Every structure is written in structure tokens, then in C-alpha cells.
Amino acid sequence: MLNIDLTGHRAFVCGASKGIGAATAKAFADCGARVTLAARSLAELKQICEQLPGDGHQVLELDLAKTESIEKLLISTEIKTDPYTILVCNAGGPKAGALAEARLDSFADGFQTHVLANQTLVQTLLPGMISKKYGRVINIISTSVKVPIPNLGVSNTIRGAVASWAKSLANELGPFGITVNNVLPGFTETSRLEALVEAAGKRLGKSEDEVIALWKGSVPARRFAQPEETAVAISFLASPLASYINGINLPVDGGRTGTL
Numbered sequence: 093m094l095n096i097d098l099t100g101h102r103a104f105v106c107g108a109s110k111g112i113g114a115a116t117a118k119a120f121a122d123c124g125a126r127v128t129l130a131a132r133s134l135a136e137l138k139q140i141c142e143q144l145p146g147d148g149h150q151v152l153e154l155d156l157a158k159t160e161s162i163e164k165l166l167i168s169t170e171i172k173t174d175p176y177t178i179l180v181c182n183a184g185g186p187k188a189g190a191l192a193e194a195r196l197d198s199f200a201d202g203f204q205t206h207v208l209a210n211q212t213l214v215q216t217l218l219p220g221m222i223s224k225k226y227g228r229v230i231n232i233i234s235t236s237v238k239v240p241i242p243n244l245g246v247s248n249t250i251r252g253a254v255a256s257w258a259k260s261l262a263n264e265l266g267p268f269g270i271t272v273n274n275v276l277p278g279f280t281e282t283s284r285l286e287a288l289v290e291a292a293g294k295r296l297g298k299s300e301d302e303v304i305a306l307w308k309g310s311v312p313a314r315r316f317a318q319p320e321e322t323a324v325a326i327s328f329l330a331s332p333l334a335s336y337i338n339g340i341n342l343p344v345d346g347g348r349t350g351t352l
């Protein structure tokens with residue numbers, strides 16, 4: 093029988109206080125990994141961490157917008173003596189809004205929190221992955237790297253940068269037994285989706301229920317995803333089962349994205 097088995101692995105999951113990141117931390121622990129849960133909300137992280145099965149989990153208060161502190165914080169989790177083999181790069185998405193009206197600091201914030209933070213995380217954890225001859229870098233981005241999403245221009249721009257960064261990195265790190273892949277969530281029931289429904293309602297002059305019905309109707313599955321469904325895909329990519337999958341964009345979107 094095939095199992096997603098992460099026994100013996102240590103995973104660093106960003107954005108683990110809510111949504112897809114929290115579900116991923118739980119799924120990794122269910123698969124036997126020891127997980128470090130990182131985000132800005134320490135109380136929420138602790139609450140999730142306490143419920144994880146198994147031992148050796150920990151929490152880390154980390155703001156991905158402050159790239160200068162990331163390396164120092166990661167080193168405090170004993171990365172040299174006990175290296176991480178799995179890294180999930182994940183943070184909140186840039187705010188919705190018309191691209192033509194977007195301020196330059198929105199781009200700078202997005203680039204900092206997504207591209208520069210990911211680069212810092214990888215550079216800090218890479219020596220450990222190389223020493224273990226095993227590494228999985230999984231970036232949670234968006235289907236917008238395939239089809240740009242209306243009213244999310246800053247996000248579309250930043251996600252595209254992350255996708256190109258990841259593909260370039262996949263080419264470089266493949267020889268070390270390290271894979272780099274992107275997971276592209278579709279509509280997933282989290283606080284991010286609630287914020288997007290609210291913004292779309294205001295923009296389109298519709299109630300939130302109308303927006304939800306419209307969006308569900310655009311998905312072949314006719315429903316939103318639960319974060320746990322995305323977490324299963326992430327766990328698979330993190331596992332030895334996915335050893336020959338490298339440099340891909342994996343939509344977990346119920347079939348919504350209108351391209352191959």
C-alpha cells in the first residue's frame with residue numbers, strides 16, 4: 093500500500109496560523125513529520141501546535157516582511173544540528189484592487205514578503221537539505237500564474253515572480269535531491285477567500301452570497317475547496333513519493349483554471 097510517509101522529516105511551514113498553512117502543518121504531522129509552525133500570530137500558532145499528533149513540533153513568531161530577521165530566527169530552531177528537509181513558503185496574498193491604481197509600496201511589500209522572504213528561507217535552510225540529500229521546497233502561490241485573476245494585479249505580478257524564481261531554483265537544486273514546486277490553490281475556504289469575496293462584492297455591486305454563488309458556478313466541481321484538500325497535495329509533494337516531480341505548477345482548483 094502506498095502511504096504519504098514523512099517520518100524522520102522536519103518541516104518548516106510558513107503562514108501556519110490559519111488556512112492552508114495550518115492545514116498543511118496538521119497534514120505533515122499526520123504523516124509523521126516534526127513541524128515548525130511560523131507566522132506572526134503566536135497565540136494562534138500555539139493553539140494549532142498543541143493539537144498536532146506526534147512529538148517535536150514547535151512554533152516560531154516570524155514576520156516574512158522583515159527579511160533581515162528571518163535567518164536569525166531560523167537559526168534559533170537549531171537548523172545545523174537538526175536540519176529541515178521540507179520548506180513550505182506561504183504568506184497572505186497581496187490586497188485586491190485595480191492594478192492601474194496600485195501604489196508602488198504594494199509591489200515592494202509583496203516582493204519583500206514573497207520573493208525576498210522565500211529566497212532568504214531557502215538560502216538559510218539549503219545547507220541542511222544538501223547535507224541530508226533530500227529537500228522539498230513548496231511554494232503556495234495562485235492559479236494566476238496560469239490565468240491572471242481580475243482585480244488582483246499586484247498579486248498576479250508577484251506570483252509570476254515567485255513562479256519564475258521557483259522554476260529557476262528547481263533547475264539548480266535538482267542535482268542535490270531537492271525539488272522545488274508550486275501549489276496553486278483555487279477558491280479555498282479560508283480568511284483570504286472571505287476577504288476576496290467581500291472585495292468582489294463591493295466592486296461588482298453584489299451581495300457576498302451572490303459572489304459566492306457566481307464563483308462556485310465557475311468551478312467544474314461547483315464548490316470551494318477545504319484547506320485540507322490542498323494540504324494533501326502539498327504533503328504528497330513533500331514526500332519521497334514525489335521524488336521525480338520538480339519545477340511544476342500544481343493547481344488544486346477543482347478544475348477551474350481554463351488552461352492546461
Ligand SMILES: NC(=O)c1ccc[n+]([C@@H]2O[C@H](COP(=O)([O-])OP(=O)(O)OC[C@H]3O[C@@H](n4cnc5c(N)ncnc54)[C@H](OP(=O)(O)O)[C@@H]3O)[C@@H](O)[C@H]2O)c1
Nearest residue numbers: 107109110111112131132133155156183184185280282284
Ligand atoms: N484561499 C484561497 O482561495 C486562495 C486562492 C489562491 C491563492 N491563495 C493563496 O494561498 C496562500 C495561503 O492562503 P490562505 O487562504 O491559507 O490565506 P490565509 O488564511 O489568509 O492565511 C495566510 C497565512 O499567512 C500568514 N501570514 C500573512 N502575512 C504574513 C507575514 N508577513 N509573515 C508571516 N506570516 C504571514 C498568516 O498568519 P499571521 O497573520 O498570523 O501572520 C496566515 O497564517 C496565500 O498566499 C493566498 O493568497 C489562496
